[in-house]
Amino acid sequence: MLVRRSLMWGGQLRRMVAVDKGRQTRDGRVIGNWVLASIAPQDSRHLLAQLRPVSLNFGQILYEAGAKISHVYFPVNCLISLLTAVDKRRSLEVGMVGNEGMTGMPFVLGIGESGVRALVQGAGDALSMPAALFRIEFDRNPPLRRALFRYTYALMAQISQTAACNRFHEAEARLARWLLMTRERIGSDGFPITHEFLAHMLGVRRGGVTEAASALKRRGLIDYRRGELRILDVKRLKSSACSCYQIVKAAFERAQR
Numbered sequence: 001m002l003v004r005r006s007l008m009w010g011g012q013l014r015r016m017v018a019v020d021k022g023r024q025t026r027d028g029r030v031i032g033n034w035v036l037a038s039i040a041p042q043d044s045r046h047l048l049a050q051l052r053p054v055s056l057n058f059g060q061i062l063y064e065a066g067a068k069i070s071h072v073y074f075p076v077n078c079l080i081s082l083l084t085a086v087d088k089r090r091s092l093e094v095g096m097v098g099n100e101g102m103t104g105m106p107f108v109l110g111i112g113e114s115g116v117r118a119l120v121q122g123a124g125d126a127l128s129m130p131a132a133l134f135r136i137e138f139d140r141n142p143p144l145r146r147a148l149f150r151y152t153y154a155l156m157a158q159i160s161q162t163a164a165c166n167r168f169h170e171a172e173a174r175l176a177r178w179l180l181m182t183r184e185r186i187g188s189d190g191f192p193i194t195h196e197f198l199a200h201m202l203g204v205r206r207g208g209v210t211e212a213a214s215a216l217k218r219r220g221l222i223d224y225r226r227g228e229l230r231i232l233d234v235k236r237l238k239s240s241a242c243s244c245y246q247i248v249k250a251a252f253e254r255a256q257r
Contacts, residue, residue: 033074033127034100034256035147043143050137051127056080058123058192062103063114072104072134078124079186081201082159083117091117092166092203095159098122098185100252101151107131108138108148121197122186150255157251165244171204172212173242178202179222180238180245183231190230216240 036044036051056062056078063069065085073080075098082095082103094116097103103118112131129137138144165174178201183189195213199206213229216222221237223230231237238245 032099033076033102035102035151036074036127038147038256039141039143043141047137047141047144050129050133052129054126054128056120056123056126058120060120062118062120063116065114065117067114069104069107069112069114069131071128071130072102072107074102074127075099075185076125076127077187078120078126079122079182079191081119081121083119083200084115085117086203090203091200093201094162095155096121096181096185097155098182099187100185100256101155102148104131104134105148105152105155107135108145108152121193121201122182122191124186154252154255158248161244161248161251165242166203169242169244170212171202171208172215173240174202174204174244175209175212176216176221176237176241177245179229179231180234180241181248183234189232189234190228192227193229194227 036048039047051074054073056073056075062071062073062080077099080097080103081093082097083091084094085091097118104114106112106114138148165177169177175198178198182191195206195209198209198213202209204212213222213224216237217224219236219240221231221233221240223232
């Protein structure tokens with residue numbers, strides 16, 4: 001019985017992780033986590049044996065800034081926002097992590113505490129392991145180190161570009177960029193969201209988010225009702241996004257070569 005359960009678990013995990021570039025389901029959703037899938041099977045067996053599937057809920061806080069990182073997470077079809085505090089009432093999204101990466105990146109740099117709040121903004125599945133075990137695996141597994149170093153480059157590029165975007169671009173273009181990046185990381189055209197939450201993510205007043213979302217809706221690019229937002233026209237939404245969308249996308253493509 002134990003052997004059978006082990007085989008079933010191994011098969012389930014491989015299905016969650018294994019992904020070829022361009023491999024998609026009928027609805028266009030990319031399966032898996034890129035960091036894990038980029039490691040050859042002979043180099044990932046020990047790592048995969050220590051990972052466990054978890055379901056992350058919308059609004060769940062994985063880490064607070066300055067708090068100890070207890071687990072690392074490899075998202076499969078969920079989205080995690082990295083937030084920095086402006087003051088006691090306000091915070092701003094400086095990055096997002098989806099199926100292309102991992103949360104708990106300070107551990108890669110030898111730091112056991114989070115520098116940001118990690119907040120689940122798109123519910124879904126992830127693979128997780130205790131941070132202490134991850135640190136041992138990271139030290140002993142060169143392919144894992146290489147994959148995470150490349151992801152670190154891409155995440156740094158995203159954070160830097162987000163800072164510039166928040167300073168110089170209009171709310172409508174920033175919202176379009178944010179929606180496209182969210183779509184790619186959770187593999188869905190629709191997701192629950194509120195204007196208040198978007199205001200926190202983009203660092204603008206709620207009225208500014210409402211105006212930007214209304215403009216995109218009038219043009220038929222998105223639909224929004226009862227806390228659910230759906231992207232209707234991806235091609236035109238890309239035309240409405242600021243240049244930061246393509247810059248960040250290109251950085252991730254370089255990291256994945």
